[in-house]
Amino acid sequence: MSRNNDTIAALATPVGSAAIAVLRVSGSDTEVIARGLGLAALRPRRASHMDYRAQAGALLDDVIVTYFAGPHSYTGENSLEISCHGNPFIAQKILEDLLLRGCRLADPGEFTQRAFLNGKMDLSQAEAVMDLIQARSDRALDAANRQLRGGLSKRMNPLIESLLVVLARIEAYIDFPEEDLPEDDRAATTLAISCISLEINRLIATEHYGALLRDGIKTVIVGAPNAGKSSLLNRLIGRDRALVSAEPGTTRDFIEERIVVGGHFLRLIDTAGLNASPAPLERLGIEKTLERAVEADLFLIVVDASAAASPALPLPVDIRSRLTVDNTLVVLNKMDLVKDEPRLSALGGFEQVKVSALTGAGLEVLRATIGAKAEAFSRSPEDLVTINARHAHSLQQARELLQAAEAKFVGNEPIELIASDLRGVLEAIGEIVGRVDNERMLDRLFATFCIGK
Numbered sequence: 001m002s003r004n005n006d007t008i009a010a011l012a013t014p015v016g017s018a019a020i021a022v023l024r025v026s027g028s029d030t031e032v033i034a035r036g037l038g039l040a041a042l043r044p045r046r047a048s049h050m051d052y053r054a055q056a057g058a059l060l061d062d063v064i065v066t067y068f069a070g071p072h073s074y075t076g077e078n079s080l081e082i083s084c085h086g087n088p089f090i091a092q093k094i095l096e097d098l099l100l101r102g103c104r105l106a107d108p109g110e111f112t113q114r115a116f117l118n119g120k121m122d123l124s125q126a127e128a129v130m131d132l133i134q135a136r137s138d139r140a141l142d143a144a145n146r147q148l149r150g151g152l153s154k155r156m157n158p159l160i161e162s163l164l165v166v167l168a169r170i171e172a173y174i175d176f177p178e179e180d181l182p183e184d185d186r187a188a189t190t191l192a193i194s195c196i197s198l199e200i201n202r203l204i205a206t207e208h209y210g211a212l213l214r215d216g217i218k219t220v221i222v223g224a225p226n227a228g229k230s231s232l233l234n235r236l237i238g239r240d241r242a243l244v245s246a247e248p249g250t251t252r253d254f255i256e257e258r259i260v261v262g263g264h265f266l267r268l269i270d271t272a273g274l275n276a277s278p279a280p281l282e283r284l285g286i287e288k289t290l291e292r293a294v295e296a297d298l299f300l301i302v303v304d305a306s307a308a309a310s311p312a313l314p315l316p317v318d319i320r321s322r323l324t325v326d327n328t329l330v331v332l333n334k335m336d337l338v339k340d341e342p343r344l345s346a347l348g349g350f351e352q353v354k355v356s357a358l359t360g361a362g363l364e365v366l367r368a369t370i371g372a373k374a375e376a377f378s379r380s381p382e383d384l385v386t387i388n389a390r391h392a393h394s395l396q397q398a399r400e401l402l403q404a405a406e407a408k409f410v411g412n413e414p415i416e417l418i419a420s421d422l423r424g425v426l427e428a429i430g431e432i433v434g435r436v437d438n439e440r441m442l443d444r445l446f447a448t449f450c451i452g453k
């Protein structure tokens, strides 16, 4: 028995009091353990209500046990799910008993790792399981579900196929160094390499979107002191998180909260008011604000619309240079104090929403507008796949090797050097789905090429 099919057990639900807790068992001894628990008929996917008795005889709980026969299980192995009452003490007793019965405590992610090793899913799908568990917005959920159903693999496979074709085409000439690649093959190879390169670039470009889905759209609330930034944050998150006071310069440190607006996951950041002549401590806060603001995705510029003077903002150039029509929303706050139209010449170019953080007026419109902004600037095609940092790393490696191969190809360098680079590209891309299918490559090589030419 190897470490890859010994029998593992773990609590599958969080530790804490709940209606139920679920324990999982998977591996080669599953049947023996199931019978030991008193499950006589091992009928797959049938839930059995039974007493759970520890090996020593003590009654621990009444439980529901479901047996899954491999390969039609999550891990691909025979496995069990045991639902007990959601008491961490009971779950722990059952887990200890399962260990006594011969299970090993599972490592983190080990059930999914087995699913991967047993061919139930590829690496990108295994990663999608994590994304699914962590999804915090409709969009993130959507992307994770797509990836779990093989979205990324579907994009990778044609790439792998084209690379195999290119390799097949040129590798046949390795054994005939005196022969030049015929013009047809040269042209086809050049075209294929640029198509592959285009697709790799397209995929790399989705990394930022993936980060937005996973980590949230970084939305920074900026504005002059006392404009009502903290009041707005509190309104948007629905509780009094940030300190609000009539005294300017209240917020010193930035405050970050996560919210979902219109199906988008936002990291909402309240910052210190931008004061042109700040006190020393205030200055530190402002520096932090600037740090946050330069890397923000979305800007909510809060303006006190009731201020007598035209509320032109002392927006530092670092921020001003980042503002675009797509990523900026001007929030005219304190509308409850405004009798006439608010004046706002300096920021006239940006979309504006009138609100009162005090009364809550205009907040629904603001939410909808933020949602629309988030939508517009993170808009992506239907077949969108998003990549994570690991995928990006592999793709960048693939891109470098592909560029090297291209340069060698243009420079008429020896085919074996080009082929070696391209095999590197194949390997880098294979890492994404977690397989470097050399056997398939060889089959393909000989199947598509007639060497007797």
Ligand SMILES: Nc1nc2c(ncn2[C@@H]2O[C@H](COP(=O)(O)OP(=O)(O)OP(=O)(O)O)[C@@H](O)[C@H]2O)c(=O)[nH]1
Pocket: 223, 224, 225, 226, 227, 228, 229, 230, 231, 232, 243, 244, 245, 246, 247, 248, 249, 250, 251, 252, 271, 272, 273, 274, 333, 334, 335, 336, 337, 355, 356, 357, 358, 359
């Ligand atoms: N009338 C009215 N007062 C508001 C509104 N929003 C905020 N205020 C008041 O304005 C003052 C400043 O509000 P804050 O939310 O602390 O403003 P801030 O922009 O976070 O201020 P700093 O952190 O000091 O930069 C407080 O007295 C709030 O009660 C509003 O919509 N209407």
Ligand SMILES: [Mg+2]
Pocket: 229, 230, 231, 242, 243, 244, 250, 251, 271, 272, 273
């Ligand atoms: Mg504040």
